[in-house]
Amino acid sequence: xxxxxQSPTHLIKTRGQQVTLRCSxxxxxxxVSWYQQALGQGPQFIFQYYREEENGRGNFPPRFSGLQxxxxxxxxxxxxxxxxxxxxxxxxxxxxxxxxxxxxxxxGTRLTxx
Amino acid sequence: LAKTTQxxxxxxxxxxxxxxxxxxxxxxxxxxxTWYQQFPSQGPRFIIQGYKTKVTNEVASLFIPADRxxxxxxxxxxxxxxxxxxxxxxxxxxxxxxxxxxTGTRLKVLA
Numbered sequence: 001x002x003x004x005x006q007s008p009t010h011l012i013k014t015r016g017q018q019v020t021l022r023c024s025x026x027x028x029x030x031x032v033s034w035y036q037q038a039l040g041q042g043p044q045f046i047f048q049y050y051r052e053e054e055n056g057r058g059n060f061p062p063r064f065s066g067l068q069x070x071x072x073x074x075x076x077x078x079x080x081x082x083x084x085x086x087x088x089x090x091x092x093x094x095x096x097x098x099x100x101x102x103x104x105x106x107x108g109t110r111l112t113x114x
Numbered sequence: 115l116a117k118t119t120q121x122x123x124x125x126x127x128x129x130x131x132x133x134x135x136x137x138x139x140x141x142x143x144x145x146x147x148t149w150y151q152q153f154p155s156q157g158p159r160f161i162i163q164g165y166k167t168k169v170t171n172e173v174a175s176l177f178i179p180a181d182r183x184x185x186x187x188x189x190x191x192x193x194x195x196x197x198x199x200x201x202x203x204x205x206x207x208x209x210x211x212x213x214x215x216x217t218g219t220r221l222k223v224l225a
Contacts, residue, residue: 004157033213042201042215043158056212090157102148103213105157 002027004106006091012112013081021076021109023091031055032074033103034066035090043090049074050096078111086113118202123220132189134219136202139183144206147178147185152199152218161200162187189221197223 005024013019025032031050035043045058049068063079072093078085088110092103119137126132138147146165150158162169164176164185175188189196199218 035215040217042217043213045212045214048212058212088155092157102160102163103158104160107156110155 004091004093004104006089006106006109008109009107010110010112012114015081015083015113017081018077018079019081019111021078021089021091021111023074023076023093023106025072025074025091025093026104029093029095029101029104030072031094031096032068032072033092033094034074034076035092035105036060037088037090037108039087046076081113083113086111117214118204118216120200120202120216120219122217123222125222125224126192127224128193129191132192132196132221132223134187134189134200134202134221135184136187137184138202138204141182141204142206145182145204146206147176147182148203148205149174149176149187150201150203150215152201158201158215192221192223194223194225197221 004026007022033048034046036046037043046060047057048055052068065077067075088108090105090108092105094103095101146163148163149161151161152158162171162174162176164178166178169176177186199220201215201218203213
C-alpha cells in the first residue's frame, strides 16, 4: 500500500509569485483534501476534491485553487502569494463511501514566502 | 460540526500511562471520534477512531462514556518518541467533508 506523497518538500517563493504543490493520494483512495498549517497551529481546511470536482471549501480566498486528476492525484495552486501564505501545506486522502474512512496525510510541503 | 476542547499541553515520564481527555458537548448522533498524532514537520497520523464504549488497537485505547460528550485517549507506557501533538476530531466521517482541527494537546515525555 502506497501512502500519500507530496512534492516538493520545501519551496521558497517571492511575494506576488504563483506556486503549484502536488499530491499523490494513497492507493485505493478517491478523495483528496488540502490543509494549511501555520507554525504552532492546527491544520486549517482549504478544500476537498472528489470525482475531480471541489466538494467543499474552507475560509480561503479564490487565489487558492486546486485540481484533481482521473488517477486521484491533486494539485494546489496559490496565486499572488502573500507573506502570510508561509506555512506547511498538507494533503490528505480518504475513501469516500467507506464507513468512517479516516484521513491519511502526507508529510507536507513547507512553503516560505519572502 | 461539534467543537472540541483539549488541554493545551501535558508532561509525562517514560513508562507512564498518559490519558488525554477531549470534550465535545455538541456531538451528534452520527458523529465518530478520531484522534491523530503529529510530529514536527510531518503530517498528522491516524491513531484511533471510535463511536462508543472502548476501542483498543496496538498503540492506544479510546474510552467513550455513555453520553459521548467526552473521550479519553490512553497511551500505555509512553516513551520519548511519543512526544508529539495529539488532535481530537469529531465528525460524521466521511460525510463530514471538512475536518476541523483544534490546537491539539502537546505531550512532552521526559526521561
